[in-house]
Amino acid sequence: MLPSVKILIFFILCFFLFVLFGPFSFNSSKLKNEPELHGNFLHITDFHPDPHYVNNVTAVSRCHHKHLRIEEKPEHMLKGISGPWGAPATVCDSPINLINATFEWLEKNWKNQLDFIIWTGDNSRHDNDEKIPRTPIEMFRLNKFITEKFLKTFSNKKKHAPHFIPIVPSIGNNDIYPNNVIGAGPNELLSILHEIWSPFIPKGQHETFLNGGYYYTEVIPGKLIVVSLNTLYFYDSNTAVNGCIEKGQPGTLEMKWLNDVLKKARRNGMKVYLTGHVAPRAKQYTKSCYKIYGRLSLKFQDIILGHYYGHSNMDHFFFISADGIQKDNPKDDDEVLSIDENDLYDEVENVENDDDETVENQEENGKVETKVKNIEKYMKQLLRHYRSLPPLTEDNVKKHVVVHINPSIIPTFFPALRIFKYNTTEIKNEASDLDAPSRKNTFLTPLGYTQYFINLTHANLFPNVKPEFTVEYTTWDDYFLRDLTIPSWMQLARNIYDGLNSALWDKIQEHLLVGTRDLIKEKNDSFQKCTYSKCSAKGPEDYIASELTF
Numbered sequence: 001m002l003p004s005v006k007i008l009i010f011f012i013l014c015f016f017l018f019v020l021f022g023p024f025s026f027n028s029s030k031l032k033n034e035p036e037l038h039g040n041f042l043h044i045t046d047f048h049p050d051p052h053y054v055n056n057v058t059a060v061s062r063c064h065h066k067h068l069r070i071e072e073k074p075e076h077m078l079k080g081i082s083g084p085w086g087a088p089a090t091v092c093d094s095p096i097n098l099i100n101a102t103f104e105w106l107e108k109n110w111k112n113q114l115d116f117i118i119w120t121g122d123n124s125r126h127d128n129d130e131k132i133p134r135t136p137i138e139m140f141r142l143n144k145f146i147t148e149k150f151l152k153t154f155s156n157k158k159k160h161a162p163h164f165i166p167i168v169p170s171i172g173n174n175d176i177y178p179n180n181v182i183g184a185g186p187n188e189l190l191s192i193l194h195e196i197w198s199p200f201i202p203k204g205q206h207e208t209f210l211n212g213g214y215y216y217t218e219v220i221p222g223k224l225i226v227v228s229l230n231t232l233y234f235y236d237s238n239t240a241v242n243g244c245i246e247k248g249q250p251g252t253l254e255m256k257w258l259n260d261v262l263k264k265a266r267r268n269g270m271k272v273y274l275t276g277h278v279a280p281r282a283k284q285y286t287k288s289c290y291k292i293y294g295r296l297s298l299k300f301q302d303i304i305l306g307h308y309y310g311h312s313n314m315d316h317f318f319f320i321s322a323d324g325i326q327k328d329n330p331k332d333d334d335e336v337l338s339i340d341e342n343d344l345y346d347e348v349e350n351v352e353n354d355d356d357e358t359v360e361n362q363e364e365n366g367k368v369e370t371k372v373k374n375i376e377k378y379m380k381q382l383l384r385h386y387r388s389l390p391p392l393t394e395d396n397v398k399k400h401v402v403v404h405i406n407p408s409i410i411p412t413f414f415p416a417l418r419i420f421k422y423n424t425t426e427i428k429n430e431a432s433d434l435d436a437p438s439r440k441n442t443f444l445t446p447l448g449y450t451q452y453f454i455n456l457t458h459a460n461l462f463p464n465v466k467p468e469f470t471v472e473y474t475t476w477d478d479y480f481l482r483d484l485t486i487p488s489w490m491q492l493a494r495n496i497y498d499g500l501n502s503a504l505w506d507k508i509q510e511h512l513l514v515g516t517r518d519l520i521k522e523k524n525d526s527f528q529k530c531t532y533s534k535c536s537a538k539g540p541e542d543y544i545a546s547e548l549t550f
């Protein structure tokens with residue numbers, strides 16, 4: 001064969017190869033296989049549905065009965081009358097129609113616009129009414145009720161696969177029985193939860209879940225992982241386990257597993273969200289678990305895009321620092337993350353006993369209530385925590401991670417949820433090692449969130465109008481954040497403390513109580529002025545009981 005013919009054949013071959021496997025065909029196959037990214041995800045938490053909720057009864061009865069007897073020292077959370085859509089800023093759980101309204105709103109507004117969902121637990125009511133004790137069966141039924149809501153709301157019957165977007169639930173302290181306490185797996189509790197949640201648990205992860213109640217989901221295959229942690233193995237109130245150091249402890253095994261997941265993610269160039277129910281803080285985790293969590297978070301800081309938790313109902317953020325986890329006893333550290341949430345919104349059995357030593361009592365009685373006290377003290381501690389942040393140097397940024405507590409659906413404050421936006425612009429051959437998306441805005445970096453809420457005071461004025469969530473605030477407009485990288489949050493914390501920015505601090509405090517700050521103040525003030533038996537219902541939430549006297 002003549003050399004020129006050979007060359008011609010070679011070029012013809014090249015042309016066909018190019019047509020077959022070149023950029024055009026590559027692109028079209030990419031379009032087929034990879035789901036289109038919308039750049040949005042949802043974080044939602046703490047539903048606490050209560051099928052026994054009754055409209056127009058006292059909050060002191062947990063919104064279950066008509067009786068008006070006051071057994072305990074009045075606190076603002078016991079004051080009020082239930083409304084048709086919930087009883088804001090009280091001890092009551094969520095009425096079912098509030099849960100239904102939430103999913104209807106999500107379906108109407110977000111069904112085909114989310115890429116994945118983070119859902120951080122507590123899917124049953126509290127066990128806080130002696131007259132209607134919560135049985136394990138009721139608890140699992142409620143969990144199944146919420147699960148089916150998710151499946152129904154986000155399923156897509158038209159397409160074969162995926163039949164719904166990735167949804168990543170994690171176990172709350174009220175998803176197990178008795179609450180807070182769960183031993184090493186495999187056990188019956190994990191089997192039951194596994195059965196209820198199996199549509200959400202990816203192939204190859206079922207064994208892991210059955211053994212420990214944790215797993216991860218590749219929410220964007222090959223690119224982004226959401227880890228669902230079983231934080232109850234780290235939780236101080238779980239008396240069935242003991243920390244994260246001792247060999248064989250479920251917490252130790254879980255941390256080891258987490259380390260492996262993070263290592264593998266980094267090796268494969270993937271990014272990670274850490275999610276769970278109880279947030280990593282010195283007062284809520286055992287010492288060893290808190291320190292190891294902190295160490296892992298810092299070690300993999302470059303690929304961890306966020307730490308998203310629930311449980312505390314309050315909307316806020318705080319930091320874990322290298323200094324804080326080096327302390328011998330992080331719980332003694334007043335400046336860095338010693339905010340004592342147990343003083344405030346944690347679930348304790350008894351109003352008198354609110355320190356860490358009440359765990360046994362809690363377990364014995366298996367009863368909990370959510371209570372609120374000393375909000376001002378908490379706010380001051382938070383401010384002091386923000387003030388303790390060092391200046392924003394590259395070195396300091398590497399020594400901090402930011403943890404987020406998402407507000408809840410249960411109306412401890414007004415019900416709220418967050419829709420996040422993240423960066424979907426993937427630039428090929430990016431120097432990904434240098435551009436940690438947790439520190440610099442690049443592909444997958446969370447860009448901001450919009451927090452939506454229902455003003456229940458308003459909603460309760462219209463018993464026949466299904467309430468809709470409306471914008472409470474956004475990180476762009478209200479916090480002036482360009483993105484949600486670690487430096488951006490550190491800068492925000494510094495700005496909050498900046499004396500010139502008291503307006504910003506005011507906003508943060510409003511948001512912490514999700515719009516109920518005035519309501520709580522009003523209730524609290526009216527307690528100071530009159531004895532309970534003589535007080536007429538005064539808060540705007542009490543409209544419905546205006547003819548009642550206490």
Ligand SMILES: *[C@@H]1O[C@H](CO)[C@@H](O)[C@H](O)[C@H]1NC(C)=O
Pocket residue numbers: 056544545547548
């Ligand atoms: C609420 O209950 C009170 C007393 O039981 C009753 O007088 C009032 O009419 C009720 N209001 C509604 C809206 O049902």
Ligand SMILES: *[C@@H]1O[C@H](CO)[C@@H](O)[C@H](O)[C@H]1NC(C)=O
Pocket residue numbers: 096097100
């Ligand atoms: C809530 O939705 C469920 C269906 O998921 C329905 O069976 C129930 O009747 C609804 N309840 C209320 C109070 O709207």
Ligand SMILES: *[C@@H]1O[C@H](CO)[C@@H](O)[C@H](O)[C@H]1NC(C)=O
Pocket residue numbers: 423424425426427441442443447
């Ligand atoms: C997303 O990241 C790229 C870099 O990868 C950047 O150029 C772009 O501005 C970012 N997009 C947004 C909306 O911030």
Ligand SMILES: *[C@@H]1O[C@H](CO)[C@@H](O)[C@H](O)[C@H]1NC(C)=O
Pocket residue numbers: 455456457458515516540
């Ligand atoms: C909630 O609605 C009530 C009644 O309409 C109103 O007085 C109050 O200011 C609203 N609160 C917020 C935070 O929007």
Ligand SMILES: *[C@@H]1O[C@H](CO)[C@@H](O)[C@H](O)[C@H]1NC(C)=O
Pocket residue numbers: 373374375376520521524525528
């Ligand atoms: C309630 O009122 C008391 C006395 O006026 C005050 O010390 C306390 O800080 C108030 N609490 C809240 C949550 O407003």
